[in-house]
Amino acid sequence: MHKQLMKGNEAIVRSAILSGCRAFYGYPITPASEITEAAALYMPQAGGVFLQAESEVASINMLYGAASAGVRVMTASSGPGISLMQEGISYMAGAELPCVIADITRGGPGLGNIAAEQSDYHQVVKGGGHGNYRTIVLAPHSVQEMADLTALAFELADKYRNPVVLLADGFIGQMMEPVEFPQRAIEPRQPEWAVAGTAETRGNLITSLHMDINDMEQHNRALEAKYRSAERHEARAEEWYAEGAEIVLVGYGIVGRILKAVTADARASGINVGVLRPITLYPFPSFNFQRLAKRARVFVVVEMSNGQLLEDVRLALNGARPVEFLNRMGGNVPSHDEVLAFVRELAQRTSSTIRPSMEQEEERVAHV
Secondary structure, eight states, X not given: OOOEEEEHHHHHHHHHHHTTOOEEEEOOOTTSHHHHHHHHHHTGGGTOEEEEOSSHHHHHHHHHHHHHTTOOEEEXXXXXXXXXXXXXXXXXXXXXXXXXXXXXXXXXXXXXXXXXXXXXXXXXXXXXXXXXXXXXXXXXXXXXXXXXXXXXXXXXXXXXXXXXXXXXXXXXXXXXXXXXXXXXXXXXXXXXXXXXXXGGGTTOOOOOOOOSHHHHHHHHHHHHHHHHHHHHHOOOEEEESOTTOSEEEEOOTHHHHHHHHHHHHHHHTTBXXXXXXXXXXXXXXXXXXXHHTTTOSEEEEEESSSSHHHHHHHHHHTTSSOEEEEEOOTTOOOOHHHHHHHHHHHHHHHXXXXXXXXHHHHHHHHHO
């Protein structure tokens, strides 16, 4: 394999095609437009279908149709467009249809602006549409992860027959980095539950409508069992010098990268700090928080929204440790210097124990 330099948005489309995606329906919106542009270029070359819909409402319902036929399908948008898709996402979750949705987040509420933010967290992670459903949500922090987590998204969508959202801030979508892709592509295959217009699939029924109240309750119970299974088996997080850390920094997306740089400087000055980066925002990696809380004095949530991730961190810790909060909004990004100053001040307040630097710890591990 060789690396290719490209934007995060393009990496999503390349990975989707290699993962067997053969249909893209979408409507362009900054900062996600390059995904639609790349899909228009590459999808027909792979023998797939690209269609620019007349709206985001139309595109999500086109996904419903293609997924019903057993096609691996995706779309992409940003805050206002994702809002318009919420009813269709609920329909697809209710009908147990797999799809992948890329949300390259911009500032809000309303039209907001086109700067990078993380304010779509609640509408995506909590299920912004009506009814009792969840979407699986993956949060990449690099262009390589845009590719890797797109491939994972299609696998999880099929495994759980459920929409999966790739939630990336505008920085990750727009930045360029080297990316490796697998040499072997996945060949599309039709699932047995799909409706394909053949005699064999005539008995299949794709619907989210259950008029009998007991049938509706039974369906909801089955969905809940599926989500509980995902919570047990699919939660993912990256721990970076977090084992034994007394101050644990928490952030996802571009913030996770900032926190790693802050940790390097903080540990160089003797502050015992580490990073816990959620990769799955749903299912939330609560176990990682609970385990690290046995040693940590305090957790620090850093995010580019008004405390949406903060709520899930507090729920995961359930009062076991205090949680501090630092945020920026409107397209502003928490800077390295302001996060580092926050950590240093917090270390003084909590009397954080001085620990070996990263270089000393790496040298110690190398000799074990």
